[in-house]
Amino acid sequence: MGFSVPGNIIKNNDLVQLMETSDDWIQSRSGIKERRWADKNTTTFDLAHEASLKAISKSGIRSNDIDMIILGTLSSDYFFPGVSAQLQESLELNNVGAFDIKAACSAFIYSLSIADQYIKTGMAKTVLVVGAETQTKLIEKSTRGRDIAVLFGDGAGAAILQRSDNQSEILSTHIHCEGKNIKNLWMEAPGTSPGSWFEENKFNSERFTPYMNGREVFRNAVKRFPEVINEALEFNNLSIDDIKLIIPHQANYRISMAVAEKMGVNASMVYSNIHKYGNTTAASIPIALTEALEEGLIMKNDYVILAAFGAGYTWASAAIRW
Numbered sequence: 001m002g003f004s005v006p007g008n009i010i011k012n013n014d015l016v017q018l019m020e021t022s023d024d025w026i027q028s029r030s031g032i033k034e035r036r037w038a039d040k041n042t043t044t045f046d047l048a049h050e051a052s053l054k055a056i057s058k059s060g061i062r063s064n065d066i067d068m069i070i071l072g073t074l075s076s077d078y079f080f081p082g083v084s085a086q087l088q089e090s091l092e093l094n095n096v097g098a099f100d101i102k103a104a105c106s107a108f109i110y111s112l113s114i115a116d117q118y119i120k121t122g123m124a125k126t127v128l129v130v131g132a133e134t135q136t137k138l139i140e141k142s143t144r145g146r147d148i149a150v151l152f153g154d155g156a157g158a159a160i161l162q163r164s165d166n167q168s169e170i171l172s173t174h175i176h177c178e179g180k181n182i183k184n185l186w187m188e189a190p191g192t193s194p195g196s197w198f199e200e201n202k203f204n205s206e207r208f209t210p211y212m213n214g215r216e217v218f219r220n221a222v223k224r225f226p227e228v229i230n231e232a233l234e235f236n237n238l239s240i241d242d243i244k245l246i247i248p249h250q251a252n253y254r255i256s257m258a259v260a261e262k263m264g265v266n267a268s269m270v271y272s273n274i275h276k277y278g279n280t281t282a283a284s285i286p287i288a289l290t291e292a293l294e295e296g297l298i299m300k301n302d303y304v305i306l307a308a309f310g311a312g313y314t315w316a317s318a319a320i321r322w
């Protein structure tokens with residue numbers, strides 16, 4: 001694992017200069033104290049590249065062992081092609097398959113799920129899986145956009161998955177989507193549907209920034225997280241007592257604590273670093289997993305569950321024996 005975040009720290013009180021908000025409102029609603037914002041010249045690719053180099057170095061593989069790249073993002077550098085293609089070029093990987101996954105906050109687990117299937121079927125041996133975002137470039141940093149602007153941050157996390165004979169294993173992944181909720185958390189434009197492009201020179205800026213129905217998202221998140229964690233437990237005949245750590249997508253500290261309560265576990269079992277980075281969408285789980293490892297919270301043979309919920313709605317889990 002490896003991660004990268006921009007150096008530019010934005011504290012809650014820095015946001016007060018840009019919009020009507022307060023440190024107290026942000027911390028009490030979300031647990032966030034600060035987040036990182038990429039500067040103008042730092043792109044999603046830059047963060048993905050740095051995180052990947054760290055993961056490659058820590059895993060001890062050579063980069064040309066990688067035979068597939070899967071990258072989750074909703075803030076790619078270009079409308080097309082994907083960031084995975086830029087990454088492939090920068091890592092000098094010759095002609096290996098590379099593609100992006102657009103499953104918002106669940107994209108890292110979706111990507112992990114695909115990588116796992118490729119490895120288990122023998123079609124791939126070493127897969128680079130990345131979640132990377134510079135989503136704060138898309139948000140409106142003013143009072144009108146404050147419900148979103150205070151929650152999100154930028155970053156990237158990367159994992160190397162490799163076929164091996166040891167006990168460490170992705171035991172299962174479960175992915176879900178409920179497309180009827182598309183409009184509760186979305187960014188309509190730029191897109192190809194009527195009205196979502198620069199029609200007749202009319203630029204509707206609201207359509208070009210993310211929209212979130214915060215309460216609906218909250219209500220669904222606290223339902224789907226426990227549901228998909230329990231699905232992973234049941235599938236693997238595990239009980240919650242077997243699990244060392246749950247690493248949820250870092251959406252909101254209140255959501256994570258609701259998950260802890262519903263699962264009947266201590267708050268410390270649900271990993272959180274949202275106070276430092278905010279919600280980094282597809283990057284939040286690999287960043288959290290890297291930090292949890294660095295903090296010594298996960299040891300060999302420990303059972304870990306990753307869980308995510310986000311736009312779509314999408315939600316997902318992965319059960320791992322470390």
Ligand code: COA
Binds near residue numbers: 026215221255
């Ligand atoms: N600062 C100050 N006030 C703000 C604000 C901000 N940054 N953003 C919104 N408000 C205001 C609203 O305008 C509203 O004002 P009104 O009551 O006068 O209309 C009020 O705060 C809403 O407050 P409240 O009802 O307490 O909000 P909430 O408890 O629903 O919390 C969220 C709002 C967004 C933090 C919450 O709904 C949430 O966490 N949702 C899920 C978000 C999430 O995780 N998204 C990503 C999923 S991957």
